[in-house]
Amino acid sequence: MTITEKILAAHTGKKYVSPGDLIDARVDLALGNDITAPLAIEAFERIGAKKVFHRDRVVLVPDHFTPAKDILSAEQCQVLRRFAKAHRLSHFFEIGEAGIEHVLLPEKGLVLPGDLVIGADSHTCTYGALGAFSTGVGSTDLGAAMATGRLWLKVPESLKLIYFGKLKPWVSGKDLILFTIGDIGVDGALYQAMEFSGEAIRALSMASRFTMANMAIEAGGKNGIIEPDGITLNYIKPRAKRSYRLYRSDPEAHYADVREYDVSRINLQVALPHIPSNVKDVREVGRIEIDQVVIGSCTNGHLEDLRVAARILRGKKIAPSLRLIVIPATQEIFRQALREGLIEIFLSAGAVVSPATCGPCLGGHMGVLAEGERALATTNRNFRGRMGHAESEIYLSGPAVAAASAVKGRICHPEEVLRKGA
Amino acid sequence: MKLEGRIWKFGSDVDTDAIIPARYLNQSDPKELARHVMEDERPDFFQKVRRGDILLAGKNFGCGSSREHAPLALKAAGISCIIARSFARIFYRNGLNLGLPLLESSEASEEIREGDRVRVDLTTGEIFDVTQQKRFFANPIPAFMQELIRDGGLIAHLQKRGAKGKRQSSNPD
Ligand code: SF4
Numbered sequence: 032m033t034i035t036e037k038i039l040a041a042h043t044g045k046k047y048v049s050p051g052d053l054i055d056a057r058v059d060l061a062l063g064n065d066i067t068a069p070l071a072i073e074a075f076e077r078i079g080a081k082k083v084f085h086r087d088r089v090v091l092v093p094d095h096f097t098p099a100k101d102i103l104s105a106e107q108c109q110v111l112r113r114f115a116k117a118h119r120l121s122h123f124f125e126i127g128e129a130g131i132e133h134v135l136l137p138e139k140g141l142v143l144p145g146d147l148v149i150g151a152d153s154h155t156c157t158y159g160a161l162g163a164f165s166t167g168v169g170s171t172d173l174g175a176a177m178a179t180g181r182l183w184l185k186v187p188e189s190l191k192l193i194y195f196g197k198l199k200p201w202v203s204g205k206d207l208i209l210f211t212i213g214d215i216g217v218d219g220a221l222y223q224a225m226e227f228s229g230e231a232i233r234a235l236s237m238a239s240r241f242t243m244a245n246m247a248i249e250a251g252g253k254n255g256i257i258e259p260d261g262i263t264l265n266y267i268k269p270r271a272k273r274s275y276r277l278y279r280s281d282p283e284a285h286y287a288d289v290r291e292y293d294v295s296r297i298n299l300q301v302a303l304p305h306i307p308s309n310v311k312d313v314r315e316v317g318r319i320e321i322d323q324v325v326i327g328s329c330t331n332g333h334l335e336d337l338r339v340a341a342r343i344l345r346g347k348k349i350a351p352s353l354r355l356i357v358i359p360a361t362q363e364i365f366r367q368a369l370r371e372g373l374i375e376i377f378l379s380a381g382a383v384v385s386p387a388t389c390g391p392c393l394g395g396h397m398g399v400l401a402e403g404e405r406a407l408a409t410t411n412r413n414f415r416g417r418m419g420h421a422e423s424e425i426y427l428s429g430p431a432v433a434a435a436s437a438v439k440g441r442i443c444h445p446e447e448v449l450r451k452g453a
Numbered sequence: 454m455k456l457e458g459r460i461w462k463f464g465s466d467v468d469t470d471a472i473i474p475a476r477y478l479n480q481s482d483p484k485e486l487a488r489h490v491m492e493d494e495r496p497d498f499f500q501k502v503r504r505g506d507i508l509l510a511g512k513n514f515g516c517g518s519s520r521e522h523a524p525l526a527l528k529a530a531g532i533s534c535i536i537a538r539s540f541a542r543i544f545y546r547n548g549l550n551l552g553l554p555l556l557e558s559s560e561a562s563e564e565i566r567e568g569d570r571v572r573v574d575l576t577t578g579e580i581f582d583v584t585q586q587k588r589f590f591a592n593p594i595p596a597f598m599q600e601l602i603r604d605g606g607l608i609a610h611l612q613k614r615g616a617k618g619k620r621q622s623s624n625p626d
Pocket of ligand 1: 131
């Protein structure tokens with residue numbers, strides 16, 4: 032069996048499952064946010080449920096429109112707050128201790144290897160980076176799972192993606208996943224488990240692994256997953272407050288397809304509007320001037336991403352015609368960035384630094400685009416209108432290209448910025 | 454279960470931001486959501502769509518976010534069924550969980566035209582284009598999911614079965 036099949040089998044009380052099986056699985060953790068949880072709570076109440084299945088295992092994170100951007104958003108957060116109080120949930124994160132759910136949960140040690148996690152948010156697939164099975168569902172599924180602690184699932188086929196070779200300078204997990212989506216398409220892994228493996232993955236930092244698993248959904252994947260190793264354990268050990276299990280795929284496991292990528296040939300990538308598979312090498316995008324750069328989100332709002340951006344922005348000023356918004360993904364990352372002097376570098380360069388929120392990533396607030404504007408963002412989706420006006424454009428990249436482009440005012444390779452007088 | 458309606462045809466990879474932009478997600482009232490459904494894609498869609506109409510799309514319909522507001526808005530706007538070449542998986546789950554029938558057929562997705570009248574038989578998966586007098590067959594909906602649709606969605610299904618999962622609430626590490 033593959034790692035995905037093993038985790039699903041373990042949560043179904045079976046020795047063996049195979050792709051296509053419909054299973055009724057036990058859920059370790061169920062997550063909702065300020066957009067999806069209100070509907071889930073409604074579903075929970077309609078079922079007639081009186082209690083959540085486990086008060087430590089239902090997590091609510093208001094992060095999309097927080098700090099509440101308007102009255103309706105405030106009321107949605109209030110629904111979560113009241114529910115969390117009524118059910119004495121252990122994990123409800125208010126602004127000031129919170130952040131973007133998919134960076135926050137691992138940071139708090141709430142997701143561990145071998146877990147089965149569901150979240151009413153499509154990027155719940157992020158936690159696969161820890162060797163967990165995690166997938167996004169809708170509000171009704173979440174409401175039912177909050178009540179029952181269970182969820183029906185179809186066991187997905189697995190797609191094995193093997194990465195070998197050594198990364199070029201500045202290239203990160205974001206470039207590998209963009210390149211992969213460009214290769215297989217936005218439905219290239221539809222209904223499948225994307226298993227990222229190979230020596231280049233084992234050499235990746237935890238942050239880059241999260242970024243890759245995060246965007247499995249952009250290829251249509253049900254989950255993204257990486258076998259846990261020493262790097263995973265270094266991350267998990269100081270955080271875990273309960274036991275966990277490490278799973279690995281069997282050598283003879285069956286895959287729907289196996290693809291190999293030589294990462295030494297992958298350059299910095301940019302996804303052009305309006306679909307994440309519209310990917311090009313940064314040197315081939317031509318002259319594209321931009322109005323706004325956003326560095327943040329559940330994809331690239333990690334401390335490591337901010338460090339990369341700061342390395343490029345140190346002592347520089349952003350282009351006069353451009354706005355740069357930096358959003359540390361959690362309050363903890365914000366504090367650490369402050370201690371390391373990163374925030375000072377961003378402010379001196381002319382950026383604004385936002386509290387942890389999804390904000391502009393989904394066109395919510397804190398940097399919505401006007402008609403005709405162009406943004407380069409380290410986020411994960413560039414669908415038409417996602418960041419604001421339907422006639423605006425979004426380009427996606429990793430933090431290095433984003434920071435360099437903020438300096439130049441157009442999309443560029445970091446070397447263009449660092450070369451002269453750096 | 455049989456349905457009949459007029460076709461609204463869309464392309465491939467229609468994402469959830471196109472179905473219902475996030476700027477309207479600071480609330481979840483189905484009627485309010487319906488007012489903005491597909492608005493960036495086709496500004497007059499809500500004005501023109503009628504109860505019972507059927508949406509037709511290419512591949513990967515509903516890709517992107519997990520917002521159940523997307524199928525909810527379509528359903529509240531009157532859409533009775535969606536036929537596509539394929540669906541993004543979270544959208545597929547959400548649609549069925551809400552009791553909104555979703556059928557997959559490449560031929561129907563290609564050959565049926567905007568404005569055609571179409572009759573759908575959910576039990577057999579037969580799709581009949583009355584305007585063109587053409588017949589197509591969708592991949593059958595798994596029996597388990599047919600049960601969900603028959604019950605009127607996951608919640609009604611659980612109500613009917615008394616949320617039996619509650620018995621199994623232990624969650625050992
Ligand atoms: S940062 Fe963007 S993609 Fe991530 S959870 Fe928030 S809105 Fe979704």
